[in-house]
Amino acid sequence: MNSKAIITSALPYANGEIHLGHVASTYLPADVTTRFLKLNGVEAYYVCASDDFGTPILIQSEKENKTPSEYVAYWNKRDYDDFTAFNIGFDYFYKTSSQENIEFVQYVFKKLNDAGHLYQKEIIQFYCNNDKKFLPDRYVKGICPYCQAEDQYSDLCESCGRVPEEIKDPKCSICGQTPTKEKTIHYFFKLKNFGDSLTKWLEGNEHLQKDVKKYVQNWIKSGLIDWDITRDITWGVPIPADDAQDKVFYGWFDNHLAYISTALKFLNDKGIDGKDFWNSADIYHFIGKDIVYHHYLFLPAMRLGMNNEYKLPDYIPTRGHLTLQGKKISKSRNWYIGLKQFLNYYPADYLRYYLVVINPYSQDDLNFDWDEFANHINSELIGNLGNFVNRALGFTKKTFDGIIPESEKYDEKDQEAHDKIINLSTEIGILMKENHLDRALKKIMEFSSFFNQYFQHKEPWKKGPGTENCVFLSVNAARSLAIAMFPFIPESSQKIWVQLGLEGKVTDNSWDDMSQLGIKLGHSLGETSPLFAKVEQEDIEKYKKRLGPQ
Secondary structure, eight states, rough: OOOOEEEEEOOOSSSOBBBBBHHIIIIHHHHHHHHHHHHTTTTEEEEEEEEESSSHHHOOOOOOOOHHHHHHHHHHHHHHHHHHTTTTOOOEETTSHHHHHHHHHHHHHHHHHHTTTTEEEEEEEEETTTTTTEGGGGGGEEETTTTOOOOOEETTTTOOOOOSSEEEEEETTTTTOEEEEEEEEEEEOOOOGGHHHHHHHHHHHHTSHHHHHHHHHHHHHHHOOOOOEESSSSSSSOOSSSSTTEEEEOHHHHHHHHHHHHHHHHHHHTTTTTHHOOOOOOOOEEEEEGGOOOOOOOOHHHHHHTTSSSSSOBOOOOOOEEEETTOOOBTTTTTBBBBBHHHSSSOOHHHHHHHHHOOSSSSOOEEEEEHHHHHIIIIIIIIIIIIIHHHHHHHHHHHHHBOOOOOOOOOHHHHHHHHHHHHHHHHHHHHHHTTOHHHHHHHHHHHHHHHHHHHHHHOOGGTTTTTTHHHHHHHHHHHHHHHHHHTTOOHHHHHHHTTTOOOOOOOGGGGGGGGGGOOTTOOBBBOOOOOOOOOOOHHHHHHTTTSOOO
């Protein structure tokens, strides 16, 4: 494990509220991983930024009678506030419209241009005579030429994940009319020239998911196309060239560069050499499967084109989409749950637990189901974890006045319980390092279940031989759970810590401390109370009815 790490997530688009689908695949896994790395003593920083540019923002800001800058400033703050309420612990949250990012993007353009990786070409661009404007990517929809999926954007097929050279049967997304074609001059990036170097990078990086690598390699074998990096709109990073003053960069040219520029801004402000840190750290980019093409081809090719001035990612954890009650999330059809909305219903830890435990490290889609959510919380978080902690601490308070008694010679069951504690950090740590967060969480819950059974087997309420051992080991197991669960449910973990009567914060400990018997003879517990409240079915039925057209 590297002693340094920079973690990023796909940038939230500053054009609407964060919903459950956003946090499931990218922000929550990144946050859990960052917390794990920090507990392991890694100097890890989780940085992110709002993605501020593009035609949708330009049009929406006009509708709201705001400048684009005013519009994205609102969503930058709103998104950050929502993330913070969900306990996404960004070390720094910035914006692609920052002066630092604009200057960095322009610097990268000049480096690539000087190295001969860019060229200009006259192209035919879709133009809407009705709306009197060129139509960039998201304002042209049609049929994907590769998989024949309908209603796809011209710059990305969400069905097959490829970037079409030209969409079939194009329609203007604004008015629905068929656009005409007009001449314009754009800059192109020579992506075709990077096939061999991209293949070498893919084959040499053992941390990338094998299934993702395989179909990216198939894309390369089938032939890459040069990449149009120019757009005929006014809101974006200006192209630093005299012959392109009325054009800006395509959003996918500039937004992922904010991973670097944001990290540099944050680190340099801390007095750390940002460039040196970046190049000596493990780099993580957490994404959803819909932007694999951009992160496995465009992003590394641009860094390769700069002669690895900034190192390529070591990890690109990629997960599937979240559906809701078995159907695709859609804001226009009110088939979604806003993050802020959900946090008005239940604590953040409920959602954090559920979204991790159902989310495998794969591109398989996952589904949020209200009934399954209630079942997971009630049977696992409350019935397993909460029940064990409450039993162990409550019994100790009642029987021993909250004072940890002296343990005796272990019997076979005690020794098994002791070994479970000693081995926990290693067993969970292996899964966490491999990004199998769901498996790690399930393993922790198995540990809690074991101690529920251990407590039941020892029957300490009968006050027979071994009662003191049961109390000593069970309370120490609760301490282990507080540390192990911290990356997943930080607020509840801290509550356990306080109820254990321990000083400071869970984060004052290291990951390996969970496998130490840190609570000794004579320690006094704090005040105990139930950690969680039951999810009631009548509330679930009420929340279901709020989905869909109102």
